[in-house]
Amino acid sequence: MPGTVIVGTQWGDEGKGRFTDYLAEESTLVVRYQGGHNAGHTIVVDGETFALQLVPSGVLHSHVTPIIGNGVVVDPAVLLDELDMLAGKGVDASRVRLSGNAHLIMPYHQELDRVTERFLGQAKLGTTKRGIGPAYADKAARVGIRVQDLLDPKIFRAKLELALREKNGVLAKVYNRLPLEADEICERYLGMVPRLEPLIADTVHLVHEALEAGQQVLFEGAQATFLDLDHGTYPFVTSSNPVAGGVCTGAGVGPRAIDRVVGVTKAYVTRVGSGPFPTELFEGDPVGDLLVERGGEFGTNTGRRRRAGWLDAVMLRHAVRLNTCTEIALTKLDVLAPLAELKVCVAYEADDGTRYDHVPYHQSVLHKVRPVYETLPGWKREIDGALRIGDLPAAARDYVRFVEELAGVPVSFVSVGPGREQTVVLPQAA
Ligand code: GDP
Ligand code: IMO
Ligand code: MG
Numbered sequence: 073m074p075g076t077v078i079v080g081t082q083w084g085d086e087g088k089g090r091f092t093d094y095l096a097e098e099s100t101l102v103v104r105y106q107g108g109h110n111a112g113h114t115i116v117v118d119g120e121t122f123a124l125q126l127v128p129s130g131v132l133h134s135h136v137t138p139i140i141g142n143g144v145v146v147d148p149a150v151l152l153d154e155l156d157m158l159a160g161k162g163v164d165a166s167r168v169r170l171s172g173n174a175h176l177i178m179p180y181h182q183e184l185d186r187v188t189e190r191f192l193g194q195a196k197l198g199t200t201k202r203g204i205g206p207a208y209a210d211k212a213a214r215v216g217i218r219v220q221d222l223l224d225p226k227i228f229r230a231k232l233e234l235a236l237r238e239k240n241g242v243l244a245k246v247y248n249r250l251p252l253e254a255d256e257i258c259e260r261y262l263g264m265v266p267r268l269e270p271l272i273a274d275t276v277h278l279v280h281e282a283l284e285a286g287q288q289v290l291f292e293g294a295q296a297t298f299l300d301l302d303h304g305t306y307p308f309v310t311s312s313n314p315v316a317g318g319v320c321t322g323a324g325v326g327p328r329a330i331d332r333v334v335g336v337t338k339a340y341v342t343r344v345g346s347g348p349f350p351t352e353l354f355e356g357d358p359v360g361d362l363l364v365e366r367g368g369e370f371g372t373n374t375g376r377r378r379r380a381g382w383l384d385a386v387m388l389r390h391a392v393r394l395n396t397c398t399e400i401a402l403t404k405l406d407v408l409a410p411l412a413e414l415k416v417c418v419a420y421e422a423d424d425g426t427r428y429d430h431v432p433y434h435q436s437v438l439h440k441v442r443p444v445y446e447t448l449p450g451w452k453r454e455i456d457g458a459l460r461i462g463d464l465p466a467a468a469r470d471y472v473r474f475v476e477e478l479a480g481v482p483v484s485f486v487s488v489g490p491g492r493e494q495t496v497v498l499p500q501a502a
Contacts, residue, residue, distance in 0.1 A: 074288045075325060076332040077316045078401075080296025081391035083343035085369075085378065086336040087403035087487060089113025092129035092292040094485075094495050095334070100287035101137050102130025103279060105322030106312035107294030108145040108177060108207070110200040112372025116490040122161065123372050126151050128292050131158060131165055138165070139275050142173035143312065143322020145207040146219060147182075148264050170268065171275040172220035176261070178232075180239040180252055181206035187247040197308055198345025200374055208311035210235070219272055222265050229258055276324035283329055291319045291330070297391040305438065308347025316395040334484070335397035337388060337475070339405045342369050342378040348439045351381035351417045359411065367407040382445065384417040385478035390431045392479050399484040402475060405468060406488040411450040414471060417443035418478065448474060456489040461498055464488075472498075 076095065080086045093115045096102050109125035116122075117132060124131070126146065128138035140146060151170070158165040181203030188206075189196045199205060210216040215235055221228045233254050240251035282289050295314040298304045303315055312318065316333045320326060340363050343349050353360030360380050363369065369378035391397065408414055420428040420441035432438050451465035458464050464472070464486070476483045486496040 074286060075283060075291060075319075075330040076288065076334065077291045077293065077319050077330055077395070078334050078336060079293040079314065079316050079395050079397070081335040081337045081388055081395070081397070081400070082296050082341050082384075083298050083349075084296045085112070085342055085344070085372070086296060086338045087401070088293055088336045089115050089124060089129040090403070090487065090490065090492070091334065091336050091401045091485065092290060093117070093132055094492060095290055096130035096133050096136050098288050099130060099136060099290040101139055101279060101282045102128040102290045102292055103139040103141050103275070103323050104128045104144050104292050104294060105141045105319045106143045106314055107310065108202060108204050109147055109150045110202045110204045110310060110373070111294035113294070114372050114490065115492070117492045119491075120161065122158075122163075125154060125373060127154050127158065127165060127168055130290060130292070131168065132163060134164065136167070137278070138168045139278060140168065140170045140174060141275055141279075141323040142171040143318065144171070145175050145177050145204060145211070145312075146170065147177040147203070148222075148261065148268055152264060152267055166270070168271055169273040169275055169278060170219055170271045172218065172223075172272050174219045175207055175211045175216040176219060176222070177203040177207045178217060178235070179257055180236070180243065181210070183243060183249065183252070184239070187243070187249060191247065196346065205311040219268070222261060222268060223272070225258075225262055228262065229254065232257060279323055279325060283325070289329075291323055293318070297394055298387060300394075303394050305347045305435065308345065332399075333395050333397045334399055334401050335388075335391055335395055335479075335481075336401045336403060337479075338383075338403050339408055339471075340367070340380060340383050341387075342367070342380045344371055344374070344376050344378050348435070349379055349381060350386075350420060350438070350441055351384045351443045352379055353381045362410065363407060366410075367404055382415045382417055382443070383475070384443070385475070386417060386420055386429065386431055388475070388479050392481055397479070397481050399482050400475065400479050401485040401487070402472060402483050403487045405471070405486050406454065406456045406494075408450065408471075409454050410452065412452060414448045414450050415445040416448065416474065416478070418446050419444040446474075456494060458488045458496055461486070461496055464496070
């Protein structure tokens with residue numbers, strides 16, 4: 073079955089959007105299977121930048137049907153704004169299809185995300201405050217409101233009133249906030265129905281029709297492996313399953329629908345928000361600052377400065393396993409250009425001298441480990457014009473080979489700049 077997954081192998085912002093856009097050339101459908109507008113996926117085509125949060129990154133290809141799957145949580149106002157933004161740039165996004173089973177992000181989810189973060193104080197997660205966690209919590213608690221509920225105003229209102237009884241109690245009594253009004257929310261959400269209705273579809277059916285016809289279907293991950301609710305650095309994670317397995321529940325396919333899993337890996341690592349980060353180079357470290365500046369490591373979405381550090385092959389190996397990656401797409405290699413030497417973390421060491429070649433399952437251990445580095449020579453010249461692997465300096469090729477060896481799967485693509493054309497395809501790529 074011709075399904076390909078694009079998944080982040082780190083803590084997000086690896087360049088999933090640009091590789092989804094690149095591989096969408098050969099695809100019929102591009103499907104988001106989890107997350108919401110906490111994602112920020114940037115694509116640069118012919119010098120024009122597109123920052124997407126909800127609309128799948130295949131949208132720039134007119135032959136692609138972009139699909140928002142059942143596993144996504146949707147703020148409909150954000151979706152409509154994004155469609156308008158695309159229309160304003162001349163992109164026809166009327167082809168987008170939205171699962172009727174996707175859950176809605178409601179105003180109380182966003183309010184709760186904000187107040188719970190404040191309440192946590194020092195222990196805050198550093199969420200995007202988009203209401204993602206509370207929306208998934210309601211889905212699991214079976215009090216969520218789904219996209220299809222918008223199509224029946226009576227049902228929508230009944231579910232909303234039920235939800236507000238509890239949410240307003242919590243907002244007022246626990247967090248000392250003003251209650252939210254059902255009338256205002258109904259008017260706002262139901263007012264969007266005329267624009268949303270033509271987009272709402274049975275997306276599972278669309279995906280299976282395409283797969284059965286032998287068409288390429290691309291599943292676009294948001295967030296990443298170490299932000300996964302089950303496999304990430306809990307509790308400093310998001311509330312969905314970005315790992316490749318999340319495609320099955322979030323898009324409605326079985327594992328055998330997937331035959332290719334591209335693990336998108338930044339040539340170094342970044343993280344936004346709180347949580348452990350063994351190879352972190354703290355603000356003020358010259359290499360860390362260089363990565364942030366050259367890499368433009370500020371959130372697409374929130375503008376926050378991303379934390380940065382050396383590539384961590386212990387994490388990468390684990391991500392390859394968790395996702396059964398068939399290959400790696402290595403991004404932002406150009407950012408490393410000025411460095412005289414490059415470090416790659418190949419193991420961790422704990423205070424008691426224990427060496428870990430795998431990610432320790434216990435968070436207290438992970439918080440304290442020290443990275444064990446191997447040092448490679450840098451190449452000290454810009455590579456953003458490289459078109460083929462042979463255009464890269466020998467030291468850059470060696471770095472790619474080293475990553476490949478450590479990951480245990482081939483590197484199929486290397487990107488050397490944000491532009492669609494700044495993608496180097498390696499000879500072994502499928
Ligand atoms: P995503 O969330 O995984 O899609 O990644 P983001 O779009 O949030 O972050 C990646 C950032 O790096 C974006 O601003 C991209 O335009 C940019 N980018 C992607 N690939 C490259 C690359 O190879 N080199 C450079 N310099 N920038 C890149
Ligand atoms: P893309 O798809 C980087 C992080 C937040 C926070 C944690 C939980 O662009 O790679 P949430 O709002 O999801 O409850 O926040 O997850 N986070 C991301 N970090 N890239 C993302 O998406 C992220 N989406 C969420 O910063 O630490
Ligand atoms: Mg991003």
